[in-house]
Amino acid sequence: AQSVTQLGSHVSVSEGALVLLRCNYSSSVPPYLFWYVQYPNQGLQLLLKYTSAATLVKGINGFEAEFKKSETSFHLTKPSAHMSDAAEYFCAVSDTGTASKLTFGTGTRLQVTL
Amino acid sequence: ETGVTQTPRHLVMGMTNKKSLKCEQHLGHNAMYWYKQSAKKPLELMFVYNFKEQTENNSVPSRFSPECPNSSHLFLHLHTLQPEDSALYLCASSQAGQDTEAFFGQGTRLTVV
Numbered sequence: 718a719q720s721v722t723q724l725g726s727h728v729s730v731s732e733g734a735l736v737l738l739r740c741n742y743s744s745s746v747p748p749y750l751f752w753y754v755q756y757p758n759q760g761l762q763l764l765l766k767y768t769s770a771a772t773l774v775k776g777i778n779g780f781e782a783e784f785k786k787s788e789t790s791f792h793l794t795k796p797s798a799h800m801s802d803a804a805e806y807f808c809a810v811s812d813t814g815t816a817s818k819l820t821f822g823t824g825t826r827l828q829v830t831l
Numbered sequence: 832e833t834g835v836t837q838t839p840r841h842l843v844m845g846m847t848n849k850k851s852l853k854c855e856q857h858l859g860h861n862a863m864y865w866y867k868q869s870a871k872k873p874l875e876l877m878f879v880y881n882f883k884e885q886t887e888n889n890s891v892p893s894r895f896s897p898e899c900p901n902s903s904h905l906f907l908h909l910h911t912l913q914p915e916d917s918a919l920y921l922c923a924s925s926q927a928g929q930d931t932e933a934f935f936g937q938g939t940r941l942t943v944v
Contacts, residue, residue, distance in 0.1 A: 760935035
């Protein structure tokens with residue numbers, strides 16, 4: 718069975734500061750990992766995905782994530798936060814490589830302050 | 832047209848009402864999904880359709896009834912709902928196969944009174 722744990726339901730950073738959102742996964746097979754972002758009153762938008770190619774994955778809006786098998790982690794980072802990054806972020810795992818078997822974490826709400 | 836469109840965006844219904852949620856995708860995908868997003872809970876996959884056939888039902892109560900008349904349209908028929916069914920219902924679509932990603936609609940905010 719696969720599962721995802723997102724540490725910290727709320728994260729607050731200052732504008733220009735590093736963003737670090739944590740995600741740990743559990744999967745019995747090599748996983749496919751995803752980060753989605755949800756802006757207020759919107760659906761989910763894919764930020765980036767790991768599909769067993771490069772362990773450092775670059776996504777949209779300056780975000781990137783690194784797959785670390787030894788730590789079973791896929792943390793999301795951005796060097797410099799912008800006010801427009803305020804949103805909820807979801808980590809998801811699939812152990813079949815298909816979108817039909819996504820298991821999501823509970824989400825982390827990112828607040829960006831001046 | 833945006834990729835995945837859901838209507839209505841907001842719905843308030845009584846426990847004895849019957850209503851339907853609609854989802855339409857313009858991406859040429861052949862798989863469609865219904866998810867439920869409740870406060871402080873992970874997104875819950877409800878139903879999966881591949882090539883119009885239901886391939887997954889995650890123990891969803893029968894008061895939720897999905898319908899997929901073609902690969903572009905997905906409905907969720909609602910009847911005799913409970914207040915705890917109030918949530919954001921998200922539709923998604925993807926191309927069936929490996930290395931795929933799901934594209935989500937904006938959701939329908941459902942309130943059961």
